[in-house]
Amino acid sequence: MGTGGMSLLTFLFTAILYRSLSIKEIGIWFFFQALLSFLDTFRQGFLTTAFVKFYAGATPQKGQEVIGSTWYIAALITLVLVAINIPLLFFSHFSTDESLAFFIKYYAINLLCSLPMVVAMCIAQGGLRFDTLLYIRMSQVLLLITFLVILNILHLNSLQNLMMANIAATLLTSLLTLFMGWSGIAYFFKKQKDCIKEIFDFGKYTVGTSISSSLFGVTDTFVINFMLGPSSLAIYNLGKRLMEVVEIPLRSFVATAMPSLSKAYNNGNRKEVIEIMKKYIGTITIFLFPVLVVAYIAAGLAMSIIGGGQYNNTPAGDTAINIFRIFTTFALLFPADRFMSVALDAIHRPHINFMKVMVMLVVNLSADFLGVYLLGNVYGIVIGTFFPTITAIGISYYYINKDFKKFSLINSYLSGYREIARFITVGLKQARNLR
Numbered sequence: 001m002g003t004g005g006m007s008l009l010t011f012l013f014t015a016i017l018y019r020s021l022s023i024k025e026i027g028i029w030f031f032f033q034a035l036l037s038f039l040d041t042f043r044q045g046f047l048t049t050a051f052v053k054f055y056a057g058a059t060p061q062k063g064q065e066v067i068g069s070t071w072y073i074a075a076l077i078t079l080v081l082v083a084i085n086i087p088l089l090f091f092s093h094f095s096t097d098e099s100l101a102f103f104i105k106y107y108a109i110n111l112l113c114s115l116p117m118v119v120a121m122c123i124a125q126g127g128l129r130f131d132t133l134l135y136i137r138m139s140q141v142l143l144l145i146t147f148l149v150i151l152n153i154l155h156l157n158s159l160q161n162l163m164m165a166n167i168a169a170t171l172l173t174s175l176l177t178l179f180m181g182w183s184g185i186a187y188f189f190k191k192q193k194d195c196i197k198e199i200f201d202f203g204k205y206t207v208g209t210s211i212s213s214s215l216f217g218v219t220d221t222f223v224i225n226f227m228l229g230p231s232s233l234a235i236y237n238l239g240k241r242l243m244e245v246v247e248i249p250l251r252s253f254v255a256t257a258m259p260s261l262s263k264a265y266n267n268g269n270r271k272e273v274i275e276i277m278k279k280y281i282g283t284i285t286i287f288l289f290p291v292l293v294v295a296y297i298a299a300g301l302a303m304s305i306i307g308g309g310q311y312n313n314t315p316a317g318d319t320a321i322n323i324f325r326i327f328t329t330f331a332l333l334f335p336a337d338r339f340m341s342v343a344l345d346a347i348h349r350p351h352i353n354f355m356k357v358m359v360m361l362v363v364n365l366s367a368d369f370l371g372v373y374l375l376g377n378v379y380g381i382v383i384g385t386f387f388p389t390i391t392a393i394g395i396s397y398y399y400i401n402k403d404f405k406k407f408s409l410i411n412s413y414l415s416g417y418r419e420i421a422r423f424i425t426v427g428l429k430q431a432r433n434l435r
Helices: 002-017 023-055 060-089 098-113 115-126 130-153 159-180 185-190 193-227 230-241 244-266 270-297 299-307 315-329 331-346 350-375 379-384 386-403 409-434
Strands: none
Touching: 002 130, 002 230, 002 299, 023 060, 023 098, 023 115, 023 159, 023 193, 023 230, 023 244, 023 331, 060 098, 060 115, 060 185, 060 193, 098 115, 098 159, 098 230, 115 130, 115 159, 115 244, 130 159, 130 244, 193 230, 193 350, 193 379, 230 299, 230 315, 230 379, 244 270, 244 331, 270 299, 270 315, 270 331, 270 409, 299 315, 315 331, 315 379, 331 350, 331 386, 350 379, 350 386, 379 386
16 A cells, blocks of 8 residues: 555656646656666665664564664765765756756755655564555655645746755655654664674665666666657656556565565575565566556556646657557566565575676666667667566576576466465455355
8 A cells, every 4th residue: 555555646746747847847857856766776775675684573672773773874875975966066057968957956955855764664664564654655745746736726836846845745754754753763872883784784785676677767767868858758757657557566565575585584494485486476477467458458548647638649648658568568577577686685695686787787778778779769768678677587587596496487477376366265265254
């Protein structure tokens, strides 16, 4: 509900946004969000998996040390990123690219305002308090939507005012986590040098897993913005936004898979690790298939709802629909990629994910440049996404099989089928008992 609810609200925000700003301004906004998300994913990726790893099942005293140490590392990463931004501010007005200048001007304040919220989400996930995670995520998006609606009513909708609304929504959400005691800032001075080192050493590798999808999004965003322009970026994001139909279940189940896989491996139950991973890969893939079929057919209607009627039967609208449909053709590969990456972290192989991401980045950049060179439009970027995904699956499969000889993707899909069949059987049995 937390992931799905936030994604639905993000759909609503995007629909209002495409009715509020020009297509160029929307492109600049998405460029900013892509880079900010990347930096924030770097911060969260450094912390979240490592936090869950050492917090899950820990004693109360150890848990407080982990929270304090996480606060210390999160604050340090944030201050380093802000320090890098300060000299860039003096050179931003020399930039000929509006998107880049806009990002340099505002990204530091956004990172500072979101710091308590980031740590609070780590604590909520580590404690399996997904209700708290729901409140935090939805509070920020609801506030932003409310501010955007007010700006539209007052006819004050502009890129600058939208940024002020974004900063206000993030700051108020962070203040909420502090007021409710969700951020764990009271344990800041419980930090321990050994715990900080433990989290840091693990996090420097696990960050590779967390930033992978964001990193590729950033490279795609850079190539489109600087080679095709902000307007093309806005069209690309309109089509890609519909892929939330895939990302909602993936993000939700990845959040629950990591604690389960880590617990099984820490308890020495290697067989259970593989069984959990197989069930997640198979079940989510089978579940996605009918969803993607429906989404493919209804792409035009969904685009009209999000982008507005002004994009109907236009080259921009048709391009956005085609982008989404191309993505859906290989989206069934995403569960295998995502859950094998999480499994590698859980079995203490984060360095493999880090190496894999570097390889994927090279493949992605090569495919992006080649695609734009050959096709001269955003279709080259979309088609190029297929190659790093296949590369990731191949690398993960190879290294998991080195440790777990009996793992296979075919068995994963069969395991998912059996899990769904068991679920349906149990459900029908319970329904008959209720009668």
